[in-house]
Amino acid sequence: EGTGPIWLDDVRCQGNELSLLGCPASPWGVTNCQHREDAAVVCAEPFQLRLVDGPGRCAGRLEVNRAGQWGTVCDDGWSRTNAVVVCRELGCGVARAVGDLPWGRPRFGPGTGRIWLDDVRCQGQEGTLQDCAHRAWGHHDCTHQEDIGVVCQVWDPPLPLWGSWWPGRAGSS
DSSP states (O other): OOOOOOOOOSOOOOOOSSGGGGGGSSSSTOOOOOGGGGOOOOOOOOEEEEEEEEETTTEEEEEEEETEEEEEEEETOOOOHHHHHHHHHHHHOOOOOOSTTHHHHHOOOOSSSSEEEEEOOSSSOOGGGGGSBBTTTOOOSOOOBOEEEEEEEEEOOOOOOTTSSSTTTTTTT
C-alpha cells in the first residue's frame, strides 16, 4: 500500500496510448479510492534472441536473453517447427529443412554460460519463441554439446537479367 495523495482513479486505457496520462480517467486528484486499492505494474524485459557463430545473422547457434544474460537453447525435442518460429521472429525467411543441409542437424559449436531453454515445443503459429511451450527458464538436462543451431533460408530478390554488367552480354567485361 502506498501513502499520500491518490492522483488517478477509474483509468480506462485501450492499449494504444503513449503513456498512462493519455488514458481516459476521472479528473486528476478526484478519487473515491483508498490505498488498499493501489494498482501495481511489473514490466517485463523485451524478449531477445540471436543466432551466433554462423556465417551470418540468419544461421548460427541459437541464444536467448533472459534477465540481461545471454544463454543457449538445448536441442532436446527440437523440431523444424521451432526453427520456423525462430526464423520468422528474426526476419530471416523460412527455416531450412534438416534434409536440405549437407551435414544434418546444424551445429555451430558449444556456447558458454547459462542454458536457458530445453524441451521447446512450438505449434508454428507463435509470433515469438517465448510463446512456445518449454521447461521452466534455466531448467534442463543438457550440456553445451547439445546447443541447437538454426539455419534460415533468406529469400533475396533475384538479380535482374539485363544491363551491361551481366556476364556474356555485350558490354560486359
